[in-house]
Amino acid sequence: MSQSPSVNDQWVHRVVPSPAGRIHLVEQGSGPLVLLVHGFPESWYSWRRQLPALAAAGFRAVAIDVRGYGRSSRPAAVEAYRMLDLVADNVAVVEALGERTAVVVGHDWGANIAAHSALLRPDVFRAVGLLSVPYTPPGGPRPSDVFTGMGAPAGPFPGQEFYVSYFQEPGRAEAEIEPDVRGWLAGFYAALSADTMPPPEAPDPHFVAPGGTLRDRFPADGRLPSWLSEEELDVYAAEFERTGLTGALNRYRNMDRDWEDLAGHEGAPVTQPALFLGGGLDASTTWLSDAIEAYPATLPGLTAAHLLDGCGHWLQQERPEETNRLLTEWLAALPR
Template identity: 80%
Template sequence: MVSSPAGRIHLVEQGSGPLVLLVHGFPEFWYSWRRQMPVLASAGYRAVAVDVRGYGRSSKPEDTAAYRMLDLVEDNVAVVEALGERTAVVVGHDWGATIAANSALVRPDVFRAVGLLSVPYAPRGGPRPSEVFARMGGEEEFYVSYFQEPGRAEAEIEPDVRGWLAGFYAALSADTMPAAGAPDPHFASRGGTLRDRFPAGRLPAWLSEDDLDVYAAEFERTGMRGALNRYRNMDRDWEDLAGFDGSPITRPSLFIGGTLDASTTWMADAIEAYPATLPGLVSSHLLDGCGHWIQQERPEEVNDILTAWLASLPI
């Protein structure tokens, strides 16, 4: 545990050498990097995976506004400093990719390179995010809007955390996601729930029953509010980051996405804009037939890409 502006941040550390900070997404915690940490340590890096504020063993402030992006960036800075380092490479998946990107954008003095998994970098800009998401889906409701209403998603998830997580992980995994043309699990019908569209009865190949038990036990212990509060700060982030409107990330960068991940396909324009928005991009990879949980679905490929990229960076 280390001190942060919000209280305490839990971390798991392996290895020594240059620091690589690993940041998870929703609904996960440090455990999502279990297949990367030993490999990075063996390659000579100090691999540190955190529980993001609101998750796992980290502090969970009561105030929803305490989960804004700039606070999460400062948490990452606090981790680097508490570990006795001046700089780090930051790598994130899902929401962690957005946190990592903003860490490199806002504090390039600390984060010397950034790796993004699944969610591309898109500079701040455009209308207020809540307005954008409210217009998506027509007669249906986009999952981000669904999550933004305090208490609503908690009421769906918390009576059966294990079952909900199993369905959510399966819905976005390559081998278990709904077939083309089936109702999209990123949307809920008006008055319905997201779970109505989750596949049932089979776990994705990357997720064992024991792994699911680990995830479920942690969220059963903590509840979901801290994790969901990230979604409830997107308008605050848009306001806080106004000074970075349209700004590129100039630090050396990496992107890895899956061809079956909606985060990649919906944001294809963001990937195409990388020459302008990520001018320091070292390599970009789309893994064929891969879904959203990329470092768990395809750990060997991700590990090979990560270690090759890290080796290419200046010390």
């Protein structure tokens, strides 16, 4: 059962100082701190169904707007969105809340941010939960080369452009999205949801054809996924109509900088207690299956891992009851 689209009398909104300037957060409950980090293109609101469940289970649940999103600061410089800065924001939030440690849980880009928060600041983040996107240690080939190679003549998708590459040039994706933010978000959410995603034989919505746009491959029938009401879509759309998409997209524009910044941590495991939840129909899970198989080496503290059959990318919104149960069971078993 979802909460009201925009109001819950148990939610406390606040803004706290951070290296970004300020971070907006929403909290509910009391107890050990659980920091919830969203992905693209979302906001703190993607955790609306987890905040009350975690609070009821005896935790202080805090969902943030990542820098560049919502009511958090949006620095102008592209390079202000590198991973080191996002980790520093998370540490600042924990300190501003008067806590010394936290469990950090992330979805999509938030999973990546959560994993690196645990990797770089094990003194602050005592456990880490990853939703949808597996942990892959720093290192390997330069990311931009990998993404470009996917559409090369000898690559798996010849002649097509991977969405991460499409997002690299400032202004290019914004020109597609911002004239119709609500419609674009609806299509993007539908394209990666289990009940509305294109069939396997359809062109992959993660790629752009020459001269095309991402939107060309969104489902044509305009149906919203079952987890998203018109009113909930309005909440997401209103935030991005106000802020634009540049802050959110700048995260993608720092992947090569992250590769350079984190070179000293090449291959490093995250050793804290960990949880992984993936969707059985999510490309993040299937494309990165090798990363999941490597968990004994890269995530040696993994204590729970679950693949949700028939679930797409928006895991905690598509399957809130199941996600809440698995998350609270894992949290309750952690040493305090």
